[in-house]
Amino acid sequence: MAETTIEIEIDGNRHRVAVERLGPDPARFRIAWGGVTRVVDARRIDAETLSLVLVDGGSGSHTVRCVDAAGDGALDVHVGGAVVRALVDVGRARFTGLGARDGERGGGQHVTAPMPGKVVRLLVAPGDEVEAGQGVVVVEAMKMENELTAPRPGRIAEVAVAEGASVEAEKVLVVIE
Numbered sequence: 001m002a003e004t005t006i007e008i009e010i011d012g013n014r015h016r017v018a019v020e021r022l023g024p025d026p027a028r029f030r031i032a033w034g035g036v037t038r039v040v041d042a043r044r045i046d047a048e049t050l051s052l053v054l055v056d057g058g059s060g061s062h063t064v065r066c067v068d069a070a071g072d073g074a075l076d077v078h079v080g081g082a083v084v085r086a087l088v089d090v091g092r093a094r095f096t097g098l099g100a101r102d103g104e105r106g107g108g109q110h111v112t113a114p115m116p117g118k119v120v121r122l123l124v125a126p127g128d129e130v131e132a133g134q135g136v137v138v139v140e141a142m143k144m145e146n147e148l149t150a151p152r153p154g155r156i157a158e159v160a161v162a163e164g165a166s167v168e169a170e171k172v173l174v175v176i177e
Helices: 092-096
Strands: 004-010 013-021 028-033 036-044 049-056 061-067 074-079 082-088 109-112 117-122 135-141 144-149 154-159 172-176
Antiparallel strands (some): 013 028, 036 049, 049 061, 074 082
16 A cells, blocks of 8 residues: 555644555554554554554554544544544545544545455345444454444435445445435
């Protein structure tokens, strides 16, 4: 993956974060922010939660949960018992799996694949009504099954994949109106 720059605003301060996938391991990233660079092993625990292990340039591990709780596009980032409110640019879909905000791609809210994988189970069909947080599709990646959830309530407008399909990161899986 080429380096991607993400704009993040925390407490009114904007930060540019450079993220680059390293080598053949899909979970290994180089992250640079504010003059500090770290290599991180990032593994998805569920649709909202990541396990981050600092590989070099520091030590330790963190469980990070990103939730679009207010539905306003900002994320509540839960780390070590603290919650930080962060506004993240549209590049966030690649890293959070929450998809673009309503209207950014048109046609409703998109649930996207957070990383390459295989669709192992569809939990909804077009026309189904869903609640925020309800499972919509299960994707297997790195030998783990990840249930992706609806970011908001609505009606399933489209299921864009079939069970057994291989998907790339950012592939639209389900559209919610």
